[in-house]
Amino acid sequence: MTTRLTILAAIREVAAEQGKTLAPLDDDLPLMETGLDSLCFAILIARLEDAVGNDPFTASGDGRLPSTVGELIAFYDNAIV
């Protein structure tokens, strides 16, 4: 599965478990408007770490963090070498 599909599937899974209604997941959608709260994001990132073996949020030294869905996907794409 590509990074894109993995991440989108994980977002939908976490939203369903936590009872959140998701906005349509366009690349330009700001993460803060997806319908996920910080707990959901924390769970998402941990699940992705288990799935791809990597947590770019912890590894990110320069503090640049993604702010849209598309940037989140790119964040993981760049982290997986």
Next chain:
Amino acid sequence: MIASGCGCGRRVATRDFTLDVDRFAAAGSLGDGLARLEGRSVLLAVGDMAKAAAALIDLDGVARQIVLSPAGASPDALAALARAAAADALVYDSDAPAPQIDVATRVACRLPLAPLAAPRPARLVTEWAMPTSGTSGPPKLVAHTLATLTAAFRPAAGERWATFYDIRRYGGLQILLRALTGAESLTLSDPREGVEAFLVRLGEAGATHISGTPSHWRKVLMSGEARRIAPQRVRLSGEIADDAVIAGLSALYPNARVEHAYASTEAGVAFVVSDGRAGFPAGFVAEDGEVALRVVDDVLRVRSNRAALRYLGADAPALKDSDGFVDTGDVVALSGDRYLFVGRRGGIINVGGAKVHPEEVEAALNAHAAVRASRVFARKSPITGALVAAEIVLRDGAAADEVTKRDILAACRAALPAYKAPSFLTFVAELPMTDGGKVARHG
């Protein structure tokens, strides 16, 4: 003196050895060495509980202080205990090399008992020093006496006691002293023996009063030999006893009284709850009885004649506050007319600023039909600091698959706020345990 014979036929049995307590009137385990220990602070470092029991009976009234060391303590740990207690003597196992501790006198403990050449010079009120079970940093030593250690006892004639605990820690020592001061017999566990074999031995001994942690008892509930025993009294202590384990034991042993005792090495035995429910009645929090209870900042404090006297050691903190209360570190929450134990003060998981007690989540997990035991711990998160994760031991017959996992997690989300429900769940064969029989929380 616990060594005074009464002709009652009291015995203390480990897997490999039975001590006949009445023989201590004229025999002992320390030989001529006993006289050299008079008035000394004696570190007890023997390999098994039969020798430990024998040495304790021999030393009480003779030594100024007995310092108990946990089973398998390393040479460094023993040296630290000796320093903290200013020990000037050592009792070691005759079957093993003496630990290299810097003391004036060393005496070997030997079984079977040998006749005493002279009567035991038992004149002192001995202090009993023992480590607390705290998990952070080196264990602290507290001082007890026989008076504080036995203050909670009521007559026990005809009772056959047994315990999963090691008698070198407070919980097990309580049971040893109950047996020595009046019960008919005591059956002790063996570290090399599985729970099934222990239950068989307990059945053969006809044990009537059996004590262990909720984690010990969950192993009994999972074992195939649980019906080998027919206890009158099932006693839980050392960890929070949740409704699930109490109900499981009540169902398995319908003729037994299932009770949970709240006690710690520092505070002593505070109270026993035998109404079949977790927690304790709000009415227990009062200051007019032998045991006074207070709740300060949601943490339980205890003042009683069962509490330890003080911490030992050069930099020892104060054990009691200005009113004589011991801070137990156990967080409680009032729910109607009942207090529930919520967890240890130091064990809180912080999820984005919201506090979660692992024990509270474990109680919710343990309430699920598929779950036998659980351990909740923090998983680091760059977003919230921590998330709640859990390990589950399934009951017999429950499938270790995704369906079960989703079902358990959904049940938790229904019972708890989202941040408290575990976000991660793994199935394990068993949980990590401390020497004291409690779930290991890695500090």
